[in-house]
Amino acid sequence: MSRLVVISNRVAVPKQGESGNQGGLAVALQSALRQHGGLWFGWSGETTEQFTGTIHDAEGAGITTATIDLEEQDIEEYYNGFANRTLWPLFHYRIDLTEFERDFEGGYQRVNQRFADTVAPLIEDDDLVWVHDYHLIPLGKKLREGGLRNRLGFFLHTPWPPTRLLTALPSHRKLVESLFAYDVVGFHTEDWLDSFHHYVTSLMGGTVDGTRVTVGDRTICAIIAPIGIDTAEFEAAATSDEARFARERMYMSATGRSLIVGVDRLDYSKGLRQRFLGYERFLASQPERRGLTSFLQIAPPSREKVDTYQEIRADLDALSGRINGEYADIDWTPIRYVNRGYPRQDLAGIFRAARVALVTPLRDGMNLVAKEYVAAQDPEDPGVLVLSVFAGAAEQMKDAVLVNPYSAEEMADALVTALTMPREERIRRWQALIAGVREQDVFWWCARFLDALEAVKEREMA
Known part of the structure; x- marks a missing residue:
């Protein structure tokens, strides 16, 4: 079985024998990593005066983590800004609360590039790479531009908004195009997948054939995989x-x-x-x-x-x-x-x-x-x-x-x-x-997504 590399905005570094008050996603990812083995990479939640790419390694409760610190400006523009003042309200249908600032998007792209540059040397040739959530949508594209050839998946834990709402985002097409750097893209429900299909077919000239979604010469697998708990x-x-x-x-x-x-x-x-x-x-x-x-x-x-x-x-x-x-x-x-x-x-x-x-x-x-x-x-x-x-x-x-x-x-x-x-x-x-x-627990969810990602290699070899 290939090793699993999970990449998310924040990493919950677990302590042996402690469950803490972590959110459901953190617990779900910890369970998946314990079952498959591998590495969890992301932001430490800490700040640094100047970004250096220094990686903090930790082991706990059967989980290996690798985290980086971000500059104050990164956090303000990428996390507080584009992720939580732009994408989060927009993806939850609250366009009235959505803020559009160029500096926010600049920070979003910069931090995604920093994630890509830092995590790439940690990824081994046969690893399955699984990126999570709206904070890191462009990460796959930046990893591909850096030469990564691994099977690469993305899972969105929020809703995917209707096309008319998404087009309020000035860079909406660039954001959606970046999803086509992944091999498998997962959504929780049929509603969110249908909204994604509608955008691709109506605004990008794409086609949908079962789970296969094609735009130009790039085809990805888009699936429904509702997350469960342990x-x-x-x-x-x-x-x-x-x-x-x-x-x-x-x-x-x-x-x-x-x-x-x-x-x-x-x-x-x-x-x-x-x-x-x-x-x-x-x-x-x-x-x-x-x-x-x-x-x-x-x-x-x-x-x-x-x-x-x-x-x-x-x-x-x-x-x-x-x-x-x-x-x-x-x-x-x-x-x-x-x-x-x-x-x-x-x-x-x-x-x-x-x-x-x-x-x-x-x-x-x-x-x-x-x-x-x-x-x-x-x-x-x-x-x-x-x-x-x-x-x-x-x-x-x-x-x-x-x-x-x-x-x-x-x-x-x-x-x-x-x-x-x-x-x-x-x-x-x-x-x-x-x-x-x-x-349909967390292990079922993990298997459903990773089975689709494993199958990418089989299709390419066929």
């Missing part, structure tokens, strides 16, 4: 001592009330404002249920140097305070809003204690919290997943209670449905959901 690991985490302690803390704090939980990064794509308003509508329309539920929203901050995210935090602080001021009693607080992350074992215990999980993004490439919630449940008395129809996970998880997160009334109705659902129906829905989460 299901067995998370199910085990839900029965750990740490999870049991967290679960008991939840039961004690809820004092017999039904616990509703949300766990999301603090991001406008997660629909947290709309979720709070939906819960407020529930309280307003169901006066007899006030005091019988407790809503815990965990929202660790992200991208705090981007103004939009500071505004989100201030808005949610004010909104949760208003709702609590309107509906709280001397022995009951409707919303508990926490701006910090928790280790995975603790989250598993919190999920297991929750009667309902609200996973209601306005737009999401996949959303692994939905799958983690299902994996954490007690098979004899599972909770109910309320899931946005605009999450990529909705394509796989049709036995969740699907909801339009923009409608406060629909959110309130979904909460009533979830809280009053008979145990037999909860078990039936959970059994269907967990079957999919177990079958």
Whole structure:
């Protein structure tokens, strides 16, 4: 089996015996690398006065990592700028929040070149190279220009926007053309793949034949590969001592009330404002249920140097305070809003204690919290997943209670449905959901993508 080289913006350097509070993608990539062996390369998260290309090697929990430091200007233009003020809002259909600055794109291209120059000497002849996410779309082209001939794949973890939205980006054609340096390009859902197909056929004169997408003399394989979680690991985490302690803390704090939980990064794509308003509508329309539920929203901050995210935090602080001021009693607080992350074992215990999980993004490439919630449940008395129809996970998880997160009334109705659902129906829905989460786990996702990448060599040799 060929060695795997994973390249992503940030690298989560794991510590032996610690799961930490890493995001779902970090955990998924660690699981894939443990299974296949290889190297994980990316930015360390640290700054340096002058970029030198110095590589920091580390070993931990079966993972080999190699990281580099970036200059302050790189971070501002590439990460805070083009990645998170331009591509992230645009790819999540928020053109109203998208900023177009030439300096941002200049930094984006410069950092991608620095990644290419630094990682290329680390890649061996038969390695499979797997690049991840919107931060590094041009990296494949820059590696090819440097002479790399390895099989090269790219996976997009965000949505791919409709053509009319994407064309708002001044360099949209250059961005899409760079994807044709890869051999395999992966998307989470059919919707995102269809949007990519539409751009290629309508604006680039390309053709689509099954998974083969051709523009000019270059053909790539574009596939659907919805990411999963390390299901067995998370199910085990839900029965750990740490999870049991967290679960008991939840039961004690809820004092017999039904616990509703949300766990999301603090991001406008997660629909947290709309979720709070939906819960407020529930309280307003169901006066007899006030005091019988407790809503815990965990929202660790992200991208705090981007103004939009500071505004989100201030808005949610004010909104949760208003709702609590309107509906709280001397022995009951409707919303508990926490701006910090928790280790995975603790989250598993919190999920297991929750009667309902609200996973209601306005737009999401996949959303692994939905799958983690299902994996954490007690098979004899599972909770109910309320899931946005605009999450990529909705394509796989049709036995969740699907909801339009923009409608406060629909959110309130979904909460009533979830809280009053008979145990037999909860078990039936959970059994269907967990079957999919177990079958299409992170190893299935990894195999699906890497099998397509391995097949590139076979086609060329045929």
